[in-house]
Amino acid sequence: MSHPLQFAVFGHPIAHSVSPQIHQAFAQQFGIALDYRAIDAAPDAFVDAIGHFFHEEQGRGANVTMPHKAAAFALADERTPAAARAGTANVLTRLPNGRLSAHNTDGAAMVRDLTDRHGLDLRGHDALLLGAGGAACAVAWSLIDAGVQTLTIVNRSPESADALADAIGEPARARTRYWEDLAGxxxxxxxVNATSAGTLGHALNLPFSLAASRATCYDLGYGKSAFGFLAWARVAGARYAYDGLGMLVEQAADAFELWHGRRPDTEPVYQSLCVQMA
Incomplete structure (x- = not known):
């Protein structure tokens, strides 16, 4: 009897992750047997944990979440253009030759969630991106690709925001401001909230003036980690406030298709999770 294919999601912390549930639901759509588990790896243990998973356990693919996306990109042997552009990776795949390939599907997944699922046309929008870490880098490029008119990047460490804007290289569209200037x-x-504040249990204390009258607010996190930002968005008068659950399902579908060559139907899985988390 053959063993199930080995897959995992790496993060720290990771106990809250619903990625194993999502991938099992996708696998059931095609009758695929797989072993997909969550692996908690502290930053100083991540490289060894990845090596053990792919080489000793013959793992086929891994999702990577905070705080390991930059490290996953760095250790890969090959990188897709999207990963290279973002400088981070949320998916690692073991190729037939044993080399590791890094992918970044975060930005494309968020845009697909906003446009296909929630019906938002991003063209012409003036967008504010809070954060300049691993997920933010992927999201920034995809927002530019999707046609936002301007993208203002604000991060508590301004150097990271400046580096991201410089990499995009369109000063008329992508610019930075200081966090302390948010009120003005x-x-x-x-x-788009791409900070880790919610996950870490910190409050952002954002000024309500940021939200235009018909604003859409989007948190890359989901569940409890998104509660604070979405509550702020509603009080600020935003028209729509979404968490990143749909983005999570979409990027999982991208990874699943990379690994299995088949595209799962994301909507029933998304709806099931919404009911579960309500």
Whole structure:
């Protein structure tokens, strides 16, 4: 009897992850047997944990979440253009020759969730991106690709925001501002929270003036980690406030297709998780 294919999600912390549930649901759509588990690896143990998984356990693929996305990119042997552009990876795949390939599907997954699932046309939007870490880098490029008019990047460490804007290289569209100036930079019709504040249990204390009257607010986190930002968005008068659960399902589908060559139907899995988390 053949053993199930080995897959995993690496993070720290990771106990809250619903990625194993999502991938099992996708596998059931095609009658695929797989072993997909969550592996908690502290930053100083991540490289060894990845090596053990792919080489000793013959793992086929891994999802990677905070705080390991930059490390996953660095250790890969090959990198897709999207990963190279972002400088981070959320998916690692073991190729037939044993080499590791890094992918980044975060930005494309978020845009697909906003446009296909929630019906938002991003063209012409003035967008504010809070954060400049691993997920933010992927999201920034995809928002530019999707046609936002301007992208203002604000991060508590301004150097990271400046580096991201410089990499995009379109100063008329992608710019940075200081976190302490948030109260005076005007309003935006798309606000994306890509900080780790919610996951770490910290409050952002954002000024309500940031949200335009018909604003869409989007948190890359989901569940409890998104509660604070979404509550702020509603009080600020945003028209829509979404968490990143749909993005999580979409990037999982991208990884699943990379690994199995088949595209799962994401909507029933997304709806099931919404009911579960309500």
């Amino acid at each position: 930079i005007g309003s935006f019709d798309l606000i």
